[in-house]
Amino acid sequence: MFIGCSNLIASNLPALHYGVAVADIDxxxxxxxxxxxxxxxxxxxxxxxxxxxDIAEPALADDGRRAIGLACGDIDxxxxxxxxxxxxxxxxxxxxxxxxxLACFGRRWIDLFALPENFAVANRFAGRSIAVIDRTGTGRYxxxxxxxxxxxxxxxxxxxxxILDMADECGLDALTGGRSLLAAPILGGRPDVFAxxxxxxxxxxxxxxxxxxxxxxxxxxxxxxxxxxxGVALIQGEERFDIVLGNWEGPHRLFxxxxxxGFADVAPPEMAQPSRVRTVIAADFDNDGYEEIFFNNMGxxxxxxxxxxxxxxxxxxGDAALPHGYxxxxxxxxxxxxxxxxxxxxxxxQAPQPLSLFMAEPRGHHWLRIRPLTQAGAPARGAxxxxxxxxxxxxxxxxxxxxxxxxxxxxxxxxxGHARKVEKVEITWxxxxxxxxxxxxxxxxxTVPHP
Numbered sequence: 001m002f003i004g005c006s007n008l009i010a011s012n013l014p015a016l017h018y019g020v021a022v023a024d025i026d027x028x029x030x031x032x033x034x035x036x037x038x039x040x041x042x043x044x045x046x047x048x049x050x051x052x053x054d055i056a057e058p059a060l061a062d063d064g065r066r067a068i069g070l071a072c073g074d075i076d077x078x079x080x081x082x083x084x085x086x087x088x089x090x091x092x093x094x095x096x097x098x099x100x101x102l103a104c105f106g107r108r109w110i111d112l113f114a115l116p117e118n119f120a121v122a123n124r125f126a127g128r129s130i131a132v133i134d135r136t137g138t139g140r141y142x143x144x145x146x147x148x149x150x151x152x153x154x155x156x157x158x159x160x161x162x163i164l165d166m167a168d169e170c171g172l173d174a175l176t177g178g179r180s181l182l183a184a185p186i187l188g189g190r191p192d193v194f195a196x197x198x199x200x201x202x203x204x205x206x207x208x209x210x211x212x213x214x215x216x217x218x219x220x221x222x223x224x225x226x227x228x229x230x231g232v233a234l235i236q237g238e239e240r241f242d243i244v245l246g247n248w249e250g251p252h253r254l255f256x257x258x259x260x261x262g263f264a265d266v267a268p269p270e271m272a273q274p275s276r277v278r279t280v281i282a283a284d285f286d287n288d289g290y291e292e293i294f295f296n297n298m299g300x301x302x303x304x305x306x307x308x309x310x311x312x313x314x315x316x317x318g319d320a321a322l323p324h325g326y327x328x329x330x331x332x333x334x335x336x337x338x339x340x341x342x343x344x345x346x347x348x349x350q351a352p353q354p355l356s357l358f359m360a361e362p363r364g365h366h367w368l369r370i371r372p373l374t375q376a377g378a379p380a381r382g383a384x385x386x387x388x389x390x391x392x393x394x395x396x397x398x399x400x401x402x403x404x405x406x407x408x409x410x411x412x413x414x415x416x417g418h419a420r421k422v423e424k425v426e427i428t429w430x431x432x433x434x435x436x437x438x439x440x441x442x443x444x445x446x447t448v449p450h451p
Contacts (some may be wrong), residue, residue: 002317017036033052086123147178232280252277302321325345
């Protein structure tokens with residue numbers, strides 16, 4: 001499936017890297033890859049037409065910090081995403097280094113947590129993952145932080161630019177062994193939050209429709225209390241979203257949503273086989289119209305599964321197996337604009353290793369990419385995009401933060417296989433607004449403003 005092309009990364013020296021996020025960091029309309037550096041600089045990799053070059057300026061590189069997780073979202077509603085950098089100098093509990101919340105004003109990056117009015121609220125617990133959520137449909141996003149041995153956080157911008165922790169007020173203030181986060185409209189129209197934990201059960205916070213949450217994991221069959229959660233991803237089920245969950249050295253889960261609203265684990269034995277898993281990604285790498293599931297493992301071969309003949313089967317992963325790779329994070333994006341996803345894998349924790357970049361074998365399939373925007377013009381993370389072609393419906397949620405430490409590109413990527421016509425596309429924003437596009441031409445990127 002995958003062909004190695006790490007030679008396209010300039011100055012790719014061994015280093016300790018963790019999470020990866022995809023966002024338009026420099027404001028030019030094209031996405032970059034942000035990679036967390038643990039003890040070394042963070043990197044911002046941009047495609048210059050020939051290769052990936054590092055454009056991180058000092059405020060973003062933040063050399064010497066211990067970054068592990070990353071996520072982007074528009075917290076102030078100005079149309080440009082802010083970057084949250086989760087720093088951790090310990091395994092759990094209180095930490096010495098605080099997180100960064102970087103906002104760009106003109107050409108200057110400012111850490112909002114370093115401002116006097118926000119210093120006291122900055123996260124001082126060892127976190128593991130971040131996601132963004134527009135919980136009330138205003139177009140402004142909050143940053144959810146999953147802490148290990150500390151309370152969850154929900155940072156939103158209040159009056160006069162102050163950063164507020166709203167977790168207690170809206171019902172997200174659980175004390176967790178936090179590992180992973182997923183924010184998307186899973187049960188209804190408003191975004192819900194899945195939190196995967198290592199100590200104790202997983203949590204599922206259902207959005208009641210007003211931006212407040214009720215915890216339902218045990219009721220829904222998602223608690224999985226004896227396992228140690230890591231990566232998690234949404235995947236299309238029977239016209240609903242299902243959840244793929246990787247457990248550290250425990251059985252992996254494919255939680256299928258049932259008609260009654262609960263979830264049942266339907267992972268086949270080969271997929272469920274335990275591994276030292278980190279990030280989990282669901283994406284259509286070969287553009288055949290069906291998502292594949294990628295498990296990024298540490299110190300053992302990565303694994304890939306595809307939907308073939310009405311069942312999940314293991315696929316030949318090619319160069320991306322990386323049996324000796326210390327995988328810590330991964331993300332997908334179409335970096336070169338050819339309509340096919342690239343896969344970047346970060347390594348570290350146990351030993352410094354270079355970044356790894358892969359492309360899928362081209363198969364001549366058609367595709368369509370949809371990039372919905374908020375009213376202010378920022379990526380509408382958490383929006384749901386549905387596409388009808390060749391007699392079936394596909395659905396994607398714009399990534400708000402995926403699983404363990406990472407965040408995918410803010411684009412709904414659809415492979416079309418050999419279909420040459422798309423019947424329609426329907427976009428639903430977090431505020432419930434919908435827009436229908438009839439018969440869009442395939443093999444293009446459609447940027448869709450909020451109507």
